[in-house]
Amino acid sequence: MKTPNAFAQFRILLANGIKSELSDLERLISPLLFALTILILFAFAVGEVEPDMRIKLFVAEVFLTTFLALQISFSRVFEPARTDKVFDLLRTYPVSYNAWFLAKYVLVVMLGLSVALPTIFIGAIMNGKALANVSIWGIIPVTVLAVAGLSALGVLLAAITMKAQSRQILYPLLYFPMTAPVLLSAIQVSVTYLEKGIFNSDSKAWFLLLASFDVIYVTLGVLLFSELVDDSQ
Amino acid sequence: MLDAKDKKSLYIGILLAILVLVQWSVGMFLAPVDAMQGQVYRIIFLHVPAAFTAFFSAFMLFIYSILALKSKKDSYQQMCKATAEVGLIFTAITLLTGSIWGRPTWGVWWTWDARLTTTLLLAILYAGYLLLYSSLEPGPGRTKACAILGILISADVPVIYQSVNWWRTLHQPQSMLRKGGATMDPLILWTVVAGILILILFSIWLIVQRKTNIALQDELETKSFQQIK
Numbered sequence: 001m002k003t004p005n006a007f008a009q010f011r012i013l014l015a016n017g018i019k020s021e022l023s024d025l026e027r028l029i030s031p032l033l034f035a036l037t038i039l040i041l042f043a044f045a046v047g048e049v050e051p052d053m054r055i056k057l058f059v060a061e062v063f064l065t066t067f068l069a070l071q072i073s074f075s076r077v078f079e080p081a082r083t084d085k086v087f088d089l090l091r092t093y094p095v096s097y098n099a100w101f102l103a104k105y106v107l108v109v110m111l112g113l114s115v116a117l118p119t120i121f122i123g124a125i126m127n128g129k130a131l132a133n134v135s136i137w138g139i140i141p142v143t144v145l146a147v148a149g150l151s152a153l154g155v156l157l158a159a160i161t162m163k164a165q166s167r168q169i170l171y172p173l174l175y176f177p178m179t180a181p182v183l184l185s186a187i188q189v190s191v192t193y194l195e196k197g198i199f200n201s202d203s204k205a206w207f208l209l210l211a212s213f214d215v216i217y218v219t220l221g222v223l224l225f226s227e228l229v230d231d232s233q
Numbered sequence: 234m235l236d237a238k239d240k241k242s243l244y245i246g247i248l249l250a251i252l253v254l255v256q257w258s259v260g261m262f263l264a265p266v267d268a269m270q271g272q273v274y275r276i277i278f279l280h281v282p283a284a285f286t287a288f289f290s291a292f293m294l295f296i297y298s299i300l301a302l303k304s305k306k307d308s309y310q311q312m313c314k315a316t317a318e319v320g321l322i323f324t325a326i327t328l329l330t331g332s333i334w335g336r337p338t339w340g341v342w343w344t345w346d347a348r349l350t351t352t353l354l355l356a357i358l359y360a361g362y363l364l365l366y367s368s369l370e371p372g373p374g375r376t377k378a379c380a381i382l383g384i385l386i387s388a389d390v391p392v393i394y395q396s397v398n399w400w401r402t403l404h405q406p407q408s409m410l411r412k413g414g415a416t417m418d419p420l421i422l423w424t425v426v427a428g429i430l431i432l433i434l435f436s437i438w439l440i441v442q443r444k445t446n447i448a449l450q451d452e453l454e455t456k457s458f459q460q461i462k
Binding site (some may be wrong): 180 | 354370
């Protein structure tokens with residue numbers, strides 16, 4: 001039997017991932033419920049605040065929800081592979097490791113966005129007064145870039161720590177500090193944009209930092225994932 | 234009994250320790266008093282070299298992680314572990330001295346300043362590296378996982394270094410490596426520069442010593458396993 005090329009492998013692996021994610025209704029609506037819970041918790045915890053503070057809180061809500069949702073996604077994409085030994089089995093097949101990484105990565109990005117985007121729109125409705133003078137669409141590319149960077153790092157770290165004994169402690173210990181450049185730049189760009197209504201030179205510099213870390217993490221992910229799973233070396 | 238190689242290494246260590254003490258003494262007793270901060274500024278003679286040494290350790294970790302990933306040799310992996318341990322020590326010294334300096338200057342032991350926070354993140358990453366190392370079974374899998382983590386950690390260092398320029402917070406901007414030259418008195422500047430060089434050399438010596446210990450430890454473990462079998 002002929003082995004499919006790397007792109008076909010990527011498509012098959014991604015399709016399988018999506019299929020397992022969409023296998024029940026619970027998985028479909030859980031991101032929405034998760035986003036709502038965080039937004040309501042924030043509203044209760046903070047109460048009435050000044051409008052400019054409300055913008056900062058809205059950005060915090062969006063990225064905190066996305067960040068936490070991604071944690072669930074990372075454990076989801078590797079948990080079956082770990083428990084059912086699929087990971088060890090799959091690496092005995094002539095699978096392209098790049099296709100494997102990218103399939104996991106794209107799946108996590110999709111899961112992350114499925115939480116981030118509803119959070120932005122629900123949050124915008126809930127914080128309507130403070131965000132009345134600005135188009136919310138501007139922070140969507142920033143969110144996409146943030147999710148892209150956080151996901152690449154997360155997938156790689158999840159693979160690194162998969163066989164570690166103290167995985168539950170180790171994962172957040174390593175993941176949280178490394179996300180700092182991505183999270184901080186995404187928050188800075190979003191806050192500046194929502195306060196001023198435009199992307200000024202300051203936010204462009206932050207945007208560049210965000211994009212740079214995306215490139216760094218995705219490149220390192222593609223290069224290093226194959227090193228990690230390749231048993232022949 | 235010490236053999237010739239051990240003796241040489243011991244003498245180098247003693248010499249470097251004396252140099253560290255001399256540099257501190259110059260900083261403590263000969264360098265002029267700072268016009269703004271008074272005597273409290275003198276902690277920079279330990280704080281700044283420790284911070285640079287912590288960054289240097291991250292750079293060493295990056296280089297040895299690449300070598301470990303390429304060649305899969307145990308000696309490179311042992312160097313990585315030794316570097317992470319020494320890096321963690323110097324990052325802790327940086328945080329501790331920064332905190333001691335911060336109390337009289339800012340009025341608090343700790344504040345969520347950009348430089349402080351990013352340096353704390355570096356300490357957490359070094360600790361995480363060591364935790365990962367100890368929680369994986371010895372073998373090529375551990376070498377690869379730790380080497381990849383070492384490379385990822387080094388990506389964080391430019392952010393820590395630039396944090397005071399990117400976020401205008403409490404920590405003062407860079408006063409040594411900046412456009413238009415350093416803003417310090419020449420004696421202070423050269424004492425700090427000498428301190429950085431000496432402490433980096435001292436850290437290299439520590440890394441080599443620790444690497445030798447780790448290699449011996451690994452050898453003993455292997456032999457004891459063989460005896461049990």
